[in-house]
Amino acid sequence: MNSSFAIAVRKDPQGRFAVVITDGYINNLGGEKIGEAAHRLIAEGYTRIIINLEKSTVINSIGISVLIEIIEKMEETHGRLAFCHLTRTIQKTFTMMGLVQYASVFETENDAVLGVLADA
Amino acid sequence: MYHAEEPREVSLTIPIVPNMEMAATHTAEAVLRLMRFSSDQIDEVKHALIEACINAFEHSESREGNVYIKFFIDREQLTLTIQDFGAGFETDCVPRPSLVRKLAGSEPKRGWGLVMMESLMDDVHIDSGPQGTRIVMIKKRLEETAE
Numbered sequence: 047m048n049s050s051f052a053i054a055v056r057k058d059p060q061g062r063f064a065v066v067i068t069d070g071y072i073n074n075l076g077g078e079k080i081g082e083a084a085h086r087l088i089a090e091g092y093t094r095i096i097i098n099l100e101k102s103t104v105i106n107s108i109g110i111s112v113l114i115e116i117i118e119k120m121e122e123t124h125g126r127l128a129f130c131h132l133t134r135t136i137q138k139t140f141t142m143m144g145l146v147q148y149a150s151v152f153e154t155e156n157d158a159v160l161g162v163l164a165d166a
Numbered sequence: 167m168y169h170a171e172e173p174r175e176v177s178l179t180i181p182i183v184p185n186m187e188m189a190a191t192h193t194a195e196a197v198l199r200l201m202r203f204s205s206d207q208i209d210e211v212k213h214a215l216i217e218a219c220i221n222a223f224e225h226s227e228s229r230e231g232n233v234y235i236k237f238f239i240d241r242e243q244l245t246l247t248i249q250d251f252g253a254g255f256e257t258d259c260v261p262r263p264s265l266v267r268k269l270a271g272s273e274p275k276r277g278w279g280l281v282m283m284e285s286l287m288d289d290v291h292i293d294s295g296p297q298g299t300r301i302v303m304i305k306k307r308l309e310e311t312a313e
Contacts, residue, residue, distance in 0.1 A: 071185075071188065073184075104212065104213065106187075106213075107217055107276065107277075107278040107279045108276060111275040111278070112275075114265065117269065118269050133209060134206050134209070135206065135286065138285070139213065139286070143263075143278060148269070
């Protein structure tokens with residue numbers, strides 16, 4: 047069963063934010079890759095991280111548990127986490143779990159960038 | 167196009183192998199498109215089915231090694247059953263997850279599977295015992311959103 051997962055990271059040249067772009071099914075392995083990328087960015091000093099899920103339309107509860115770990119880390123560092131391009135099902139799930147109280151949700155990556163920079 | 171007068175059934179057996187839950191979602195999508203469910207409803211069923219499958223993969227401890235999925239097609243709704251022949255669990259002992267407690271470190275980050283199924287489906291019923299676990303989930307077709 048093909049469940050390939052890829053990740054890309056785009057950093058703001060001025061160091062104000064970073065975007066983690068996912069591609070594929072976010073299961074335990076996909077979640078771990080997102081977690082590793084986010085933790086590296088936090089270690090580098092980024093306090094504003096955007097996770098772009100445009101190419102990840104399926105996520106399972108194990109993958110979401112990794113996102114919760116990232117939220118926990120961002121809370122510790124007083125950072126700001128945002129998601130963009132969520133499907134309606136993923137947004138409904140995040141809302142049900144309460145994630146949207148700790149992370150912002152935006153329709154597009156551009157909106158997310160403007161949102162995380164709004165309080166810069 | 168779906169015009170059946172009588173309920174129909176689709177059966178699928180998947181081995182307990184990582185990511186095999188995605189095979190189940192492909193079948194679910196084909197069945198739900200046949201039934202003219204909306205894209206959003208199809209997406210919800212796929213996510214609930216994934217949770218039911220990985221629950222069996224991770225917790226059943228099944229020696230027999232398979233998960234048995236059935237799709238019962240009716241005019242107004244889809245009924246799914248997800249069955250394993252593993253160790254079973256006490257359904258009353260599954261704690262309700264809390265994000266606040268998880269972020270406070272007082273409960274594990276995981277444990278969302280059952281509430282995800284409940285939030286995405288119209289009805290979820292779990293029978294579990296020493297002979298295994300059977301999850302029955304229902305999704306009603308929304309006429310006004312059918313595509």
